Amino acid sequence: MSYLPYPEDRxxxxxxxxxATYRPDSTPPxxxxxxxxxxxxxxxxxxxxxxxxxxxxxxxxxxxxxPHFHRSITESFYVLSGRVSIFEGTSWVDSGPGDFAYVPRxxxxxxxxxxxxxATMLILFTPGAPREDYFERVHTVGEMSPDEAEEFFRRHDTxxx
Numbered sequence: 001m002s003y004l005p006y007p008e009d010r011x012x013x014x015x016x017x018x019x020a021t022y023r024p025d026s027t028p029p030x031x032x033x034x035x036x037x038x039x040x041x042x043x044x045x046x047x048x049x050x051x052x053x054x055x056x057x058x059x060x061x062x063x064x065x066x067p068h069f070h071r072s073i074t075e076s077f078y079v080l081s082g083r084v085s086i087f088e089g090t091s092w093v094d095s096g097p098g099d100f101a102y103v104p105r106x107x108x109x110x111x112x113x114x115x116x117x118x119a120t121m122l123i124l125f126t127p128g129a130p131r132e133d134y135f136e137r138v139h140t141v142g143e144m145s146p147d148e149a150e151e152f153f154r155r156h157d158t159x160x161x
Contacts, residue, residue, distance in 0.1 A: 010048075021042075021046060023039075023041060027039065029057075030132070031135055031136060033139070034059065034061070035058065035059045035061045035063050036056065036057065036058055036059070036063070037056075037057040038054055038055065038056055038057070038135055039054065039055040039057075040052075040054055040132060041053040041054060041055055041122075042128070043128060043130070043131075043132060044125075044127065044128025044129055044130050044131075045128075045130070047128045048128075049127050049128045050126070050127060050128050051124060051125065051126045051127065051128045052124070052125040052126075052128040052129060052131050053122060053123070053124050053125075054122070054123045054124075054131070054135075055080075055120065055121075055122055056120065056121050056122070056123050057118070057119075057120045058082070058084070058113040058118060058119045058120070059113075059118055060113075060115075060116050060117050060118055061113075062112065062113065062114045062116075063112060063113060064084075064085075064110065064111045064112030064113060065110050065111065065112070066087075066110050066160065067087050067108050067109065067110040067160070067161045068108070068109070068110060068158050068159055068160045068161060069106050069107060069108050069109070069159050069161065070105060070106075070157045070158065070159070071105060071106065071157055071159070072105065072127075072129065072157050073105065073125050073126065073127065073129045073157060074102065074103060074104050074105055074107075074125065074126045075103045075107075075109060075123065075124070075125055076100065076101065076102045076103065076122075076123070076124040076125075076126075077095075077100065077101045077103075077111060077121050077122070077123055077124075078098075078099075078100045078121060078122040078124075079095050079096055079097055079098065079099045079100075079119070079120075079121045080097060080120040080121055080122065081097055081118070081119060081120045082096070082097075082113070082115060082117055082118050082119025082120060083095065083096055083113070083115035083117065083119055084096075084099075084111055084112070084113055084115075084119045084121055085111065085112050085113070085114055085115075086099075086101045086109070086110075086111050087108070087109055087110035087111065088101055088103075088109065089107060089108045089109065092110075092112075108161055129156075129157065131156070133156070134152075134156040134158070137152070138152075141153075
């Protein structure tokens with residue numbers, strides 16, 4: 001069996017260091033809106049750009065992004081509770097707890113909660129792009145001019161199909 005090699009060492013010390021971060025479940029959400037609550041578990045800023053990990057909690061209201069792709073980042077979804085429809089490039093797949101989807105760069109994808117009940121999932125981005133500004137401002141796109149919206153999506157590597 002052939003294995004991919006480990007990446008080049010990024011830490012070269014001999015004894016290790018005290019550098020772990022801990023975020024208890026009791027930490028308040030970073031986004032708290034009527035339809036969506038988001039917890040920034042690990043951002044690109046806190047992981048030296050390695051990954052971004054978010055807990056996405058959706059209310060029973062229907063919502064989520066339509067099909068799109070990214071050129072510079074991968075995106076993965078892991079459903080924790082409820083039902084989430086995940087667009088995997090050709091169709092919407094009804095997904096439940098334990099279901100996982102990985103989307104490589106350029107892969108068309110989307111997700112939405114159309115179940116009528118709350119749902120929670122983890123979203124992982126690699127590398128750790130600064131998605132926080134996107135999450136915090138995407139709900140204001142309707143207030144932007146067409147040029148502002150186009151620049152917003154381009155800056156956040158989001159291309160709608």
